[in-house]
Amino acid sequence: MKNSEIEQRLRQEAKALLEQGKVDYIIGYETGSLKFTTTPLITRNKDDVERLIVSPFIVNNLSVYLTEIKGKAGIIAKGCDSRSIVNLMQDNKIAREDVVIMGIPCPGLIDLKKIELLLGKDRDEFDSVIRHNDRAVTTINGKEKDFPIAEVLFDNCLECEFPVPQEYDVLLGEPCAPVTGEVSKKTSIKELEAMPRGERWNYWKEEFSRCIRCYACRDICPACFCQRCFVEESEPQWVSPTPKWQDNLMFQVTRNIHVAGRCTDCGECERVCPMNIPLRSLAKKMYDIVDEQFQYKAGMDKNAPPLLTAYEAAEAEDFIR
Amino acid sequence: MSTSKKINKKDIGKILSQWNQEFTVLVPSKEGDVSKMARWDGKDTGFMDSHRNTVQPVKTNFFPPMEEMFSFQKDKEGYHIEPVSPGEHKLLIFAIRPCDANALAILDVAFKDGYEDPYYLSRRKGTVLIGLGCTNPYDSCFCTSMGSSPSDSTNVDIMLTDIGDEFLIEEITETGKEMIARTEELEEAKKADEAKAKQVKEASYNKVTRKIDTKDIDKKLLACFENKDYWEEVSAKCISCGICTFLCPTCYCFDINDDSFKKQGARFRSWDSCAFPVYTRMPMENPREEKWRRVRQKVCHKFEFFPMNFGSIACVGCGRCIRLCPVNWDITQAIESVPEIT
Amino acid sequence: MTVTNMSQGKRFFASDNVYLPHLAIIEKIIEETPGVKTFHFNFKDEKLRKEFSFKSGQFAEYSVLGVGEAPFCISSSPSRSDHLEFATQQVGKVTNALHRLGVGAEIGVRGPYGNGFPLDFLEGKNLIFVGGGIGLAPLRSLIWNAIDNRGKYENIDIIYGARSPGDLCFKYDLDTWDKDKTINIVSTIDKEDKGWSGRVGFVPKVLEEVAPSASNAVAIVCGPPVMIRFTFPVLIKLGFTPGQMITTLEKKMKCGIGKCGRCNIGNLYVCRDGPVFTYAQIKNFVSSEY
Numbered sequence: 024m025k026n027s028e029i030e031q032r033l034r035q036e037a038k039a040l041l042e043q044g045k046v047d048y049i050i051g052y053e054t055g056s057l058k059f060t061t062t063p064l065i066t067r068n069k070d071d072v073e074r075l076i077v078s079p080f081i082v083n084n085l086s087v088y089l090t091e092i093k094g095k096a097g098i099i100a101k102g103c104d105s106r107s108i109v110n111l112m113q114d115n116k117i118a119r120e121d122v123v124i125m126g127i128p129c130p131g132l133i134d135l136k137k138i139e140l141l142l143g144k145d146r147d148e149f150d151s152v153i154r155h156n157d158r159a160v161t162t163i164n165g166k167e168k169d170f171p172i173a174e175v176l177f178d179n180c181l182e183c184e185f186p187v188p189q190e191y192d193v194l195l196g197e198p199c200a201p202v203t204g205e206v207s208k209k210t211s212i213k214e215l216e217a218m219p220r221g222e223r224w225n226y227w228k229e230e231f232s233r234c235i236r237c238y239a240c241r242d243i244c245p246a247c248f249c250q251r252c253f254v255e256e257s258e259p260q261w262v263s264p265t266p267k268w269q270d271n272l273m274f275q276v277t278r279n280i281h282v283a284g285r286c287t288d289c290g291e292c293e294r295v296c297p298m299n300i301p302l303r304s305l306a307k308k309m310y311d312i313v314d315e316q317f318q319y320k321a322g323m324d325k326n327a328p329p330l331l332t333a334y335e336a337a338e339a340e341d342f343i344r
Numbered sequence: 345m346s347t348s349k350k351i352n353k354k355d356i357g358k359i360l361s362q363w364n365q366e367f368t369v370l371v372p373s374k375e376g377d378v379s380k381m382a383r384w385d386g387k388d389t390g391f392m393d394s395h396r397n398t399v400q401p402v403k404t405n406f407f408p409p410m411e412e413m414f415s416f417q418k419d420k421e422g423y424h425i426e427p428v429s430p431g432e433h434k435l436l437i438f439a440i441r442p443c444d445a446n447a448l449a450i451l452d453v454a455f456k457d458g459y460e461d462p463y464y465l466s467r468r469k470g471t472v473l474i475g476l477g478c479t480n481p482y483d484s485c486f487c488t489s490m491g492s493s494p495s496d497s498t499n500v501d502i503m504l505t506d507i508g509d510e511f512l513i514e515e516i517t518e519t520g521k522e523m524i525a526r527t528e529e530l531e532e533a534k535k536a537d538e539a540k541a542k543q544v545k546e547a548s549y550n551k552v553t554r555k556i557d558t559k560d561i562d563k564k565l566l567a568c569f570e571n572k573d574y575w576e577e578v579s580a581k582c583i584s585c586g587i588c589t590f591l592c593p594t595c596y597c598f599d600i601n602d603d604s605f606k607k608q609g610a611r612f613r614s615w616d617s618c619a620f621p622v623y624t625r626m627p628m629e630n631p632r633e634e635k636w637r638r639v640r641q642k643v644c645h646k647f648e649f650f651p652m653n654f655g656s657i658a659c660v661g662c663g664r665c666i667r668l669c670p671v672n673w674d675i676t677q678a679i680e681s682v683p684e685i686t
Numbered sequence: 687m688t689v690t691n692m693s694q695g696k697r698f699f700a701s702d703n704v705y706l707p708h709l710a711i712i713e714k715i716i717e718e719t720p721g722v723k724t725f726h727f728n729f730k731d732e733k734l735r736k737e738f739s740f741k742s743g744q745f746a747e748y749s750v751l752g753v754g755e756a757p758f759c760i761s762s763s764p765s766r767s768d769h770l771e772f773a774t775q776q777v778g779k780v781t782n783a784l785h786r787l788g789v790g791a792e793i794g795v796r797g798p799y800g801n802g803f804p805l806d807f808l809e810g811k812n813l814i815f816v817g818g819g820i821g822l823a824p825l826r827s828l829i830w831n832a833i834d835n836r837g838k839y840e841n842i843d844i845i846y847g848a849r850s851p852g853d854l855c856f857k858y859d860l861d862t863w864d865k866d867k868t869i870n871i872v873s874t875i876d877k878e879d880k881g882w883s884g885r886v887g888f889v890p891k892v893l894e895e896v897a898p899s900a901s902n903a904v905a906i907v908c909g910p911p912v913m914i915r916f917t918f919p920v921l922i923k924l925g926f927t928p929g930q931m932i933t934t935l936e937k938k939m940k941c942g943i944g945k946c947g948r949c950n951i952g953n954l955y956v957c958r959d960g961p962v963f964t965y966a967q968i969k970n971f972v973s974s975e976y
Binding site: 058060063065238239266 | 375377378396399409410480482483484580581583584585586587590591599601603612614615617620622635666667668670671672673674676677
């Protein structure tokens with residue numbers, strides 16, 4: 024199904040939801056103010072739904088707004104997003120009946136940063152970026168250049184196992200298969216694991232020396248819904264507010280531990296970091312650990328208890344000495 | 345005889361080397377792929393290929409994300425406080441863009457007013473700014489709406505204009521004039537070069553497509569201060585992170601914290617943001633608990649309160665906030681949407 | 687009326703750096719209520735001790751080195767300068783650390799900051815002090831200043847209240863002022879309490895009952911934000927103009943000198959243009975931000 028057809032259906036659905044009073048807000052995507060960029064659209068106005076779009080650039084995980092919206096929401100969700108929504112239900116942050124999920128099977132999103140690196144130009148200098156099945160076609164100054172899609176999709180899209188939303192009220196578009204392709208060119212878990220410890224420590228020391236503690240990684244993450252974050256506590260002070268690399272690293276590591284079992288690998292944390300710190304390397308490692316140790320993936324079953332708050336008598340205890 | 349000089353781009357290293365004898369020369373560099381002004385290594389001029397502004401603003405060099413204010417120790421006599429010595433800085437910033445230079449002028453006002461800030465001012469003292477006009481503005485740039493332009497030389501000492509294979513070099517201040525006089529390897533610019541520069545400047549001006557109207561914006565903002573519905577709508581998609589304020593060249597809010605271990609420690613200041621919920625949090629109440637109040641504060645501070653105090657809007661139109669915002673919250677859209685006064 | 691320009695006040699810098707605290711020794715600690723203490727202190731440096739001066743209403747930034755720094759008004763009067771005082775409630779990291787200190791402990795102090803009360807404007811007028819809880823601290827400095835210069839001012843009326851008798855601060859002052867025939871003082875507590883035979887009622891309500899005259903008067907208000915917010919409408923009802931209402935505000939502060947940005951109300955910084963404001967200055971932003 025073409026994006027334009029999905030958009031049509033989406034707008035009809037969204038409008039109907041508002042008109043029938045089934046939801047108070049529609050949360051979706053609209054065209055952003057920069058080339059190729061999309062931006063969240065949060066509206067109560069049924070006329071605004073004409074602005075809803077679907078494109079290869081609908082990056083935001085909109086479920087981050089569900090914990091602050093007052094009222095019921097009709098929300099557009101890709102595969103990873105829908106799992107974040109289910110997560111919020113598991114954590115009792117939202118009720119199933121308060122959300123109408125318009126699911127969109129996602130064939131992967133295009134990472135404009137990767138295209139900028141490949142073409143050596145910034146995104147506002149491209150004429151167009153279009154996806155044709157398994158190729159991405161870019162045009163600059165009239166000249167076309169195309170790439171295998173695996174070279175320009177986000178890293179987490181390349182490793183996506185569940186492109187079709189797990190939970191939805193209406194599915195817009197045809198179910199699609201997970202993207203297959205080489206795992207990312209950015210530092211991958213395997214590369215890091217192959218590094219000797221001393222080298223790995225220096226690697227992270229250097230990366231986290233750039234961290235300015237903007238907290239975008241935390242604020243964009245739907246799993247970080249705490250009203251009072253541990254970094255904001257002063258008694259006791261877990262982590263210094265001053266951005267020393269040690270405290271920056273502690274913040275991120277602790278954050279990953281706190282969202283263990285909630286993270287759906289949507290990749291937003293890494294996308295938003297203004298200092299290009301490879302945060303997903305940590306988040307994905309935690310995701311893999313959760314999978315290996317507990318055979319658990321976040322957001323698959325809204326009735327399952329949250330991973331680390333559930334206890335069963337039969338669980339292993341051999342690590343307790 | 346024209347007072348302009350010029351230099352071939354290939355020869356930039358030659359004049360930087362001269363200036364490097366006297367100053368700490370900072371040039372656009374990449375650090376982990378995130379560009380900022382950093383110390384020139386003495387030989388590489390590859391940065392000349394990049395023709396756009398750095399991600400990190402120049403404020404980073406004068407007002408860093410973290411700096412020590414003083415250290416202290418305790419012994420049986422009591423505490424001893426050791427101030428951080430300001431040191432001799434003498435920075436030369438090469439290829440600073442007009443927007444960032446204008447931003448430094450705004451920060452100068454803020455850090456000098458009332459009580460002088462010794463940390464910022466000691467770094468700033470004696471700094472020479474070599475401006476480079478932009479020939480390829482981003483689609484997020486809007487300097488032309490903020491009383492500036494891609495070739496604005498108001499706040500630099502020397503202004504460079506890209507005229508092809510060469511830079512035209514214009515003296516702007518007395519300091520700039522003296523520096524040019526004692527710099528070797530510069531050629532005289534011809535009339536044709538100056539004409540080319542004029543063309544380039546006009547063309548660059550027209551390349552800035554993003555525009556806002558700031559006429560009476562302070563009065564309009566005052567009129568809608570209590571309009572909760574408007575501010576809730578404008579702020580809906582903001583996630584309250586610190587990216588816009590941290591990467592903004594004119595934002596200067598900071599936090600002060602102590603670190604200590606046993607009998608010694610230090611006091612640091614670090615970047616803070618009015619967007620954070622805890623920014624104004626007191627034990628008993630938080631006047632800006634709700635997001636819409638914080639977004640209102642940011643917009644009003646830049647376009648209403650700062651102008652009321654100091655006479656200029658605290659925004660230079662660099663567009664970093666728009667480019668880097670995780671949700672594409674756009675201040676130009678916000679300004680354009682402020683209701684007219686009824 | 688203009689509030690005093692703070693840049694005309696004297697400045698006391700350590701090593702030319704406004705952010706460096708001076709060291710001071712705590713000489714006496716008074717427990718005002720469970721949770722509120724007054725600290726008497728003096729600077730370690732002899733010369734500074736002699737030279738230091740401030741105006742009622744100004745504040746200083748007090749450090750427990752290694753823990754942090756917090757702003758509190760100087761609650762002693764400039765007319766009684768053998769020592770300095772500040773009062774604080776135990777509510778967070780720095781105040782918890784302060785409350786753990788004993789006599790003889792060293793703290794950092796930098797100041798005085800802020801604009802202070804406009805003594806010139808107040809001269810010759812009837813002063814109506816309206817205070818709540820620990821909000822009496824800055825008022826106290828001015829009250830003692832006025833008493834020590836009694837001839838300069840007309841009537842002095844004080845309306846002061848707290849949640850309960852145990853929450854009344856500066857009880858020793860309240861007693862002294864009660865005995866002073868040149869002062870009228872009304873104390874009140876929020877709710878009935880056995881052992882309290884005085885007035886009962888929230889401060890704004892009691893103010894309305896006492897109904898002081900607005901003629902040639904200035905009302906000086908300090909207390910919790912909610913008290914201040916409800917006191918202004920009462921004063922307006924009693925005929926006070928916005929220029930006749932003064933308050934001293936409290937906001938989260940760090941630098942104390944108008945640089946770090948966080949204490950603003952509109953274009954005014956509480957630390958630099960305040961903390962003393964007239965209602966006229968802040969009324970555009972008071973209902974929303976305060």
